[in-house]
Amino acid sequence: MSPPARLTVLSGPSGAGKGSVVAAVRRRHPEVWLSVSVTTRAPRPGETHGVEYYFVDDTEFARMVAADELLEHDAHMGASYGTPRRPVDEQLASGVPVLLEIDLNGARQVRASMPDAQLVFLAPPSFDELARRLVGRGTEDPEKVRDRLDRARIEIAAEDEFDELIVNDDIESAADRLVALMQIAS
Numbered sequence: 446m447s448p449p450a451r452l453t454v455l456s457g458p459s460g461a462g463k464g465s466v467v468a469a470v471r472r473r474h475p476e477v478w479l480s481v482s483v484t485t486r487a488p489r490p491g492e493t494h495g496v497e498y499y500f501v502d503d504t505e506f507a508r509m510v511a512a513d514e515l516l517e518h519d520a521h522m523g524a525s526y527g528t529p530r531r532p533v534d535e536q537l538a539s540g541v542p543v544l545l546e547i548d549l550n551g552a553r554q555v556r557a558s559m560p561d562a563q564l565v566f567l568a569p570p571s572f573d574e575l576a577r578r579l580v581g582r583g584t585e586d587p588e589k590v591r592d593r594l595d596r597a598r599i600e601i602a603a604e605d606e607f608d609e610l611i612v613n614d615d616i617e618s619a620a621d622r623l624v625a626l627m628q629i630a631s
């Protein structure tokens with residue numbers, strides 16, 4: 446019998462490259478199902494409802510929390526983010542490997558409610574490199590960059606809570622490691 450499909454949580458500080466690594470994994474393994482979170486933040490240019498996120502208002506988000514429709518949720522830079530529970534359960538039940546890309550507090554909540562989940566921490570090569578990437582993005586004002594750096598320090602300190610650590614010094618190699626950890630048949 447094949448092992449049950451596994452839930453893998455990828456977390457790590459903003460700027461570690463989670464989005465690029467996930468994109469590389471999905472290019473190679475389109476069968477991996479990536480959860481689409483709900484968020485109350487505004488869409489950025491080029492983002493589409495239902496693709497990067499489901500964009501909802503505060504009232505709808507609060508309703509989902511109250512109805513226990515979210516597997517986990519957290520606030521980030523003044524906006525709320527959460528993982529809809531039902532699609533995750535459905536994909537796992539039908540044998541599909543599931544990947545969540547969420548923040549540290551979210552990863553902790555998943556650990557508490559689904560102890561079999563595999564928690565993977567994506568770390569930047571160094572804090573200096575992370576700072577360079579966050580500043581270099583040029584999309585955020587200096588105060589937001591400072592907030593992200595403060596949060597990154599907190600997230601990096603929690604690295605030991607994770608089952609696995611991947612250092613993202615190269616996107617394709619980091620994606621190789623994540624694929625190996627997810628035990629996806631090639």
Ligand code: 5GP
Pocket residue numbers: 458459482483486517518519521526527528546547548549550551552
């Ligand atoms: P962004 O607004 O840049 O897309 O994401 C900001 C942060 O929110 C990132 O660290 C991302 O991993 C995290 N995030 C995205 N979706 C979720 C979610 O569903 N739950 C939690 N806890 N964090 C999320």
